[in-house]
Structures are given as structure tokens and as C-alpha cells.
Amino acid sequence: MGQHDLSYRLFFSHVRMVCDLLREMIGEAWVERIDFASAERVNASFVSARRKNRESDVIWKFRRRDTGDPVYVYVLLEFQSRPDRYMPVRLMTYKGLFYEALIAEGKLLPSGLLPQVIPIVIYNGIGPWGPALELSELIERLDPSAEPYVPHLRYKLVHEAAYGAEELGEKESPVADLFRLERSRSWDEIRAGVARLQAHVGPDEPELRRAFEVWLEQVILPRLGVAATEIPESLTLEEFESMLAERIDAWNEQLREEGLQKGRQEGRQEGRREGRQEGRQEGRQEGRQEGLRQGEAAALLRLLEKRFGPLDHGTRDRIAAADADLLLEWIDRFPTAESPVDVFRG
Numbered sequence: 001m002g003q004h005d006l007s008y009r010l011f012f013s014h015v016r017m018v019c020d021l022l023r024e025m026i027g028e029a030w031v032e033r034i035d036f037a038s039a040e041r042v043n044a045s046f047v048s049a050r051r052k053n054r055e056s057d058v059i060w061k062f063r064r065r066d067t068g069d070p071v072y073v074y075v076l077l078e079f080q081s082r083p084d085r086y087m088p089v090r091l092m093t094y095k096g097l098f099y100e101a102l103i104a105e106g107k108l109l110p111s112g113l114l115p116q117v118i119p120i121v122i123y124n125g126i127g128p129w130g131p132a133l134e135l136s137e138l139i140e141r142l143d144p145s146a147e148p149y150v151p152h153l154r155y156k157l158v159h160e161a162a163y164g165a166e167e168l169g170e171k172e173s174p175v176a177d178l179f180r181l182e183r184s185r186s187w188d189e190i191r192a193g194v195a196r197l198q199a200h201v202g203p204d205e206p207e208l209r210r211a212f213e214v215w216l217e218q219v220i221l222p223r224l225g226v227a228a229t230e231i232p233e234s235l236t237l238e239e240f241e242s243m244l245a246e247r248i249d250a251w252n253e254q255l256r257e258e259g260l261q262k263g264r265q266e267g268r269q270e271g272r273r274e275g276r277q278e279g280r281q282e283g284r285q286e287g288r289q290e291g292l293r294q295g296e297a298a299a300l301l302r303l304l305e306k307r308f309g310p311l312d313h314g315t316r317d318r319i320a321a322a323d324a325d326l327l328l329e330w331i332d333r334f335p336t337a338e339s340p341v342d343v344f345r346g
Contacts, residue, residue: 005057007215008079008122011178012058014208015039020173022075025158026120034073035065042074046097056094072115074098078155080123088135091119092153119155124182126161133157174200174208181220185309187244188338190220194241201237209237216240225306265295289324296327303334304343315340 011017019036042059058077076094084090095117102108102115109115123129132138135153160179168176177200181193194216201209217231235243297319304311319327330343337343 005079005081007211007219008124009057010211011208011215012077012079012122013041014205014211015041015060016205016208017175018058018060018075018077020175021077021120021122021158024171024173025163025175026156028156030073030118033064033066034062036062038063038065044076046094046101056098059098072109074115074117076117076119078119078121080121080125082125083123083127083129083131085131086138087121087131088133088138088153088155091121091155092135092151095119095153119153120158121155122158122160124160126183129157129159172200174212178212181216184220185224186307187224190216190224191241191244194237194244198237198241213237213240261299293324293327296324296331297322300327300331300334300343303331304340307334308340311340315344318344 012021019039022031022034023036038061040061042061044056044059046056056076057079060075060077062073062075064073076091076098078087078091078094080087098117099114133154136150139150141147141150160182163176163179165180165183168180174197177193177196180196181190184190184193197212201212203209213235217233217235221231232239232243300319301311301316304315319330322330333343333345
């Protein structure tokens with residue numbers, strides 16, 4: 001299991017995270033029927049008949065609050081970074097094994113019935129989730145008379161990328177902060193996300209704070225190209241924000257130099273190729289000049305997208321059409337720019 005999956009399991013092992021998830025991200029009518037104060041984490045490891053250990057990610061148990069009766073709703077959370085076509089089958093296996101464990105331990109309701117289990121899948125990938133949300137959609141049909149025997153299992157999908165930035169910005173919870181930071185593609189977005197985390201996860205929640213600090217160090221910063229040797233160990237959220245403020249200019253300058261060097265190298269190679277194809281000295285010189293221009297354009301594109309995220313087609317076309325002098329002028333503005341607009345001003 002990767003660090004990213006371990007981080008999510010750790011996040012949602014905290015009662016506040018799962019309660020905020022249900023209230024703010026799920027928000028369905030059944031959520032109003034559960035007593036959040038009764039939240040209790042349940043062992044999620046099961047052993048099948050073949051003695052093969054199967055483990056769901058996190059299971060939480062809640063009592064109903066409308067009647068006060070000892071009737072439990074179990075919420076099963078599964079974390080995914082990529083689509084899984086047979087997710088309904090996987091969830092049905094977990095659900096069946098979990099029911100077997102409840103039966104074996106005698107943890108049934110007073111009525112002798114089994115409690116309801118609501119499967120929830122948290123998907124943190126960027127692309128769409130294509131798999132079916134209902135098990136019956138995966139099963140070939142024989143005859144209408146056999147329809148009653150088709151098994152059904154539906155799960156709730158929480159796709160992080162489906163929540164808009166404004167919608168997440170209105171939510172005052174670390175779950176919303178997690179979803180926003182997942183999609184951060186610039187230093188400014190990360191700094192803003194860390195500042196929100198400081199406001200939403202106080203010193204009175206040290207374990208949850210540490211879970212976010214480790215995740216930022218080991219998942220988010222490496223995703224943006226920061227080497228592990230550049231990140232001090234055991235940073236607090238406050239120290240993390242200060243470090244970003246101090247080092248952001250140095251990192252941007254490093255990215256600028258790396259991008260420029262790579263672009264020029266590509267440009268020289270392209271120029272030599274074009275020069276050889278022309279077979280004339282003039283062609284080689286023009287090829288090298290055009291290759292250098294293309295290299296600087298590629299370097300600027302790399303720098304901007306590394307810091308600010310994907311650029312629109314108009315901006316990409318503008319960079320591709322610029323001459324070498326203008327490209328160098330834009331590259332020089334990059335380290336102090338707070339947005340692409342600052343790079344192209346004037």
C-alpha cells in the first residue's frame with residue numbers, strides 16, 4: 001500500500017474527518033438520522049473461508065438518533081486513486097464477510113436482523129469514474145423470470161474533483177481542505193491550503209494535524225518536484241507555511257533555470273537536426289536560432305504550467321508565436337510573478 005493510501009486511511013480514522021465527510025460531502029437524508037456522538041471505529045479485517053485475509057479500509061459504526069434504540073448503521077469507506085471496474089463485487093465481498101463476522105460474534109440487532117451497511121468510495125483521481133455504481137449492472141441477464149435472483153449492491157461515490165473550488169471554499173472543514181489541496185498545482189494554492197488547515201485543525205487535535213503534516217511532506221511536495229532532501233523533517237503546519245514563504249522564490253528560480261537549460265538543450269538539438277537537413281551553413285544557423293527560440297518557448301511553458309497549472313490554448317499560441325527576445329523577457333519576469341498575467345504584462 002502506497003503512502004497516499006495510508007494517508008487517507010489515517011485521515012479517516014479520525015472521527016472528525018468521517019463526520020465532516022458525511023455532513024458536508026454526502027449530506028443525504030439518512031445522515032440526519034445518525035448520532036455523530038456515538039461514532040465508534042470498527043475492526044475492518046476479515047478472514048474468508050479460504051483463510052485469505054481481506055481488509056476494507058475503514059468502517060465506522062453509528063447509532064440512530066431519532067429513536068435512541070440500539071440500531072446501528074455501519075459506514076464502510078474505501079479509498080481509490082484509480083477506477084476499479086469491479087468495485088461493486090469487491091464491496092459485496094467486504095459486506096458479506098463483515099456480516100459473517102457480526103453473526104459469529106452475536107452482534108445482531110434486538111430484532112435478530114443485520115444492521116445496514118452503507119459503502120462509500122472516496123476517489124481522489126482527476127479523471128472521471130467510469131465503473132458502475134450498482135452491482136446488478138455488471139451481471140449478464142438470462143431471462144426476465146430470473147431477475148429476482150440478480151444481486152444488488154449500490155455504493156456512494158465521492159469524487160473529489162467533482163466539487164468546485166468555490167463550493168469547497170465555503171466549507172469550514174479539514175475534509176474540504178484535503179480535497180482542495182489534492183488538486184493544488186501551484187505554490188500559492190498550497191500556501192492557501194495550509195493556511196486553511198491551520199485555521200480548521202487546531203493544536204487540540206495533534207494526531208490529525210500530524211497526519212496532514214506527513215501527507216504534505218511525503219505526497220504533496222514531491223508531486224510538485226521538491227526533493228526529499230529539501231524538506232526538513234517533522235514540520236508543523238506553521239513551520240510548513242513559513243518554509244514555503246521563505247523558499248518559494250528559490251524554488252521558482254531553480255525551476256526557471258532547469259526549464260531554461262532543458263529548453264535550450266532541446267533547442268540546440270532541434271537546431272542541429274534542422275541544420276543537417278538543410279545541408280547548408282545558412283540553414284544550420286537559422287535552424288539553431290529557431291531551435292533556441294523553440295527551446296525557450298518550451299522552457300517558459302514548462303515553468304508556467306509547473307507553477308500555475310495547465311494554460312489555455314490562447315496563451316500557449318502566444319508563447320509559440322513570440323520571438324526569442326520577448327520570450328527571454330517573459331522568462332525574466334517569471335520568478336516574481338503571482339499569476340501568468342504578471343508574466344505577459346505590457
